[in-house]
Amino acid sequence: MADDKLVAVKVADIGNQLPNHVSPSQLSSFDRCSLAYWFSSVAGWREPAGLPQIIGTLVHDVLENFLKIKAENRTKEAAWNMLRDTGEVVINNNKSWLTEEDLVTLKDKSAESLKGYFDLEDPTQLEIDLEDLERPVTAIFESVKLYGRLDRMTRDGVVRITDYKTSKRPAPQYLTDSLRQVMLYAAGLKENGLEVGEVELIYLPGRDRVRRPTYKSALDRAVQHLVTTRRKMDSSLTKQTWMANPGSPCKSCAFVKACPAKTAKAPIPGTKESEDLLQTLNLEKRVRSKSSNATSGMEMLPFGEEAQ
Ligand code: SF4
Structure with a gap:
């Protein structure tokens, strides 16, 4: 983030809600816009997955399951059967908002990724635990x-x-x-x-x-980036001030209407007015795990296992 474009946004005190762990994707999210990170990972608002995320998850799931089968059975036919079966589930789960055009894009792009995979390596030769x-x-x-x-x-x-x-x-x-x-x-x-x-x-x-x-x-x-980023998160939490990065990250941000850096009359994030507004946008809040302050293992995940 270029510092000259950043806008400091004060948020309401919602307690110490910082996740106990940091994942590589959280680091990227914080770097892109720390206020969006606050909405999502601190306040717990779930950002609905867009088409690119859905395609990414579908292809990752297919490749994961495909490489679980015996090497000699990793044929293109097997991969395409998995893509079809998993793709159907994904389409059904998202049919309320996927348009005809989205469906074409989803099918084309996921198939193109799978074709690319087979062009890049021969999965029958891949040894993997x-x-x-x-x-x-x-x-x-x-x-x-x-x-x-x-x-x-x-x-x-x-x-x-x-x-x-x-x-x-x-x-x-x-x-x-x-x-x-x-x-x-x-x-x-x-x-x-x-x-x-x-x-x-x-x-x-x-x-x-x-x-x-x-x-x-x-x-x-x-490692240094991990540690310094976490220190910045801690500091933002203490100061109740998070840096918004109005610009290209906003194109795919679910919080634009509740973001004071983008919407002049947006309420202070974390206040009841802001929470009500986010609810009217049909966003959902994750339920915080009771064990979020535990000190070891998976129990340290704040909202269930959603870290990537
Ligand atoms: S609208 Fe833009 S500036 Fe505001 S939280 Fe989202 S990405 Fe950040």
Whole structure:
């Protein structure tokens, strides 16, 4: 975020609602707009998934389940059957708002991602342990808890973390954030005694693969970013002031009408007026887990297991 564009927004005191852990996706969310992070991860308002998220989740689910089957059975036919079956469920779950055009986009883009996958690798040759699919990663750095799930890890001579992307490969300057996320997983695993040799981003529709070796300064930078970001979150919470980033993040933000940086008469976030407004926008609030202040394991997740 460029600091000159940021707008400080005061929020009401809603208590200490900061999640006990930080996931790589939360870091990105905070970096994009910390006020949107506050609405979502602190106040607990659920952002409805848009079409790109739904396509991403569908493709990730299909690839996860596809790689769980025996290597010799990982045929294109099996993958397309899974895409059809899982896609039907996804469409049914979202039929209230998906338009005809959305359906075409969903089918085309998910199929294109799967085709890209088969162009990039031969899944019958891929050796993978089931525990390395959607593997949880937990570590504590300077009393900041990292928790997230990586897409997959392989161990074919080199231990490699892979992250699938259903978008196009971004310009080089925007790769940093995605690489830092996988480097953070590598740092978390290293903390648990497992050395990761490489990280990999696979941009499925464009058939693009980005691989980087892990090295100390990259892991240190990822950890430093985790720790400094958490300190900024703590400071924002204490000051009850969060930085809004009015600009491109607003295009896909569910909180525009309740955001004082974008909507002049929006009430102070966290007040009853703001909560009522968000409810009239049909947004839902997550139920906070009773064990959100526990000190270990999955119990530290604030709203159930939604971290990515
Ligand atoms: S509308 Fe824009 S500035 Fe406001 S919370 Fe959303 S992303 Fe941030």
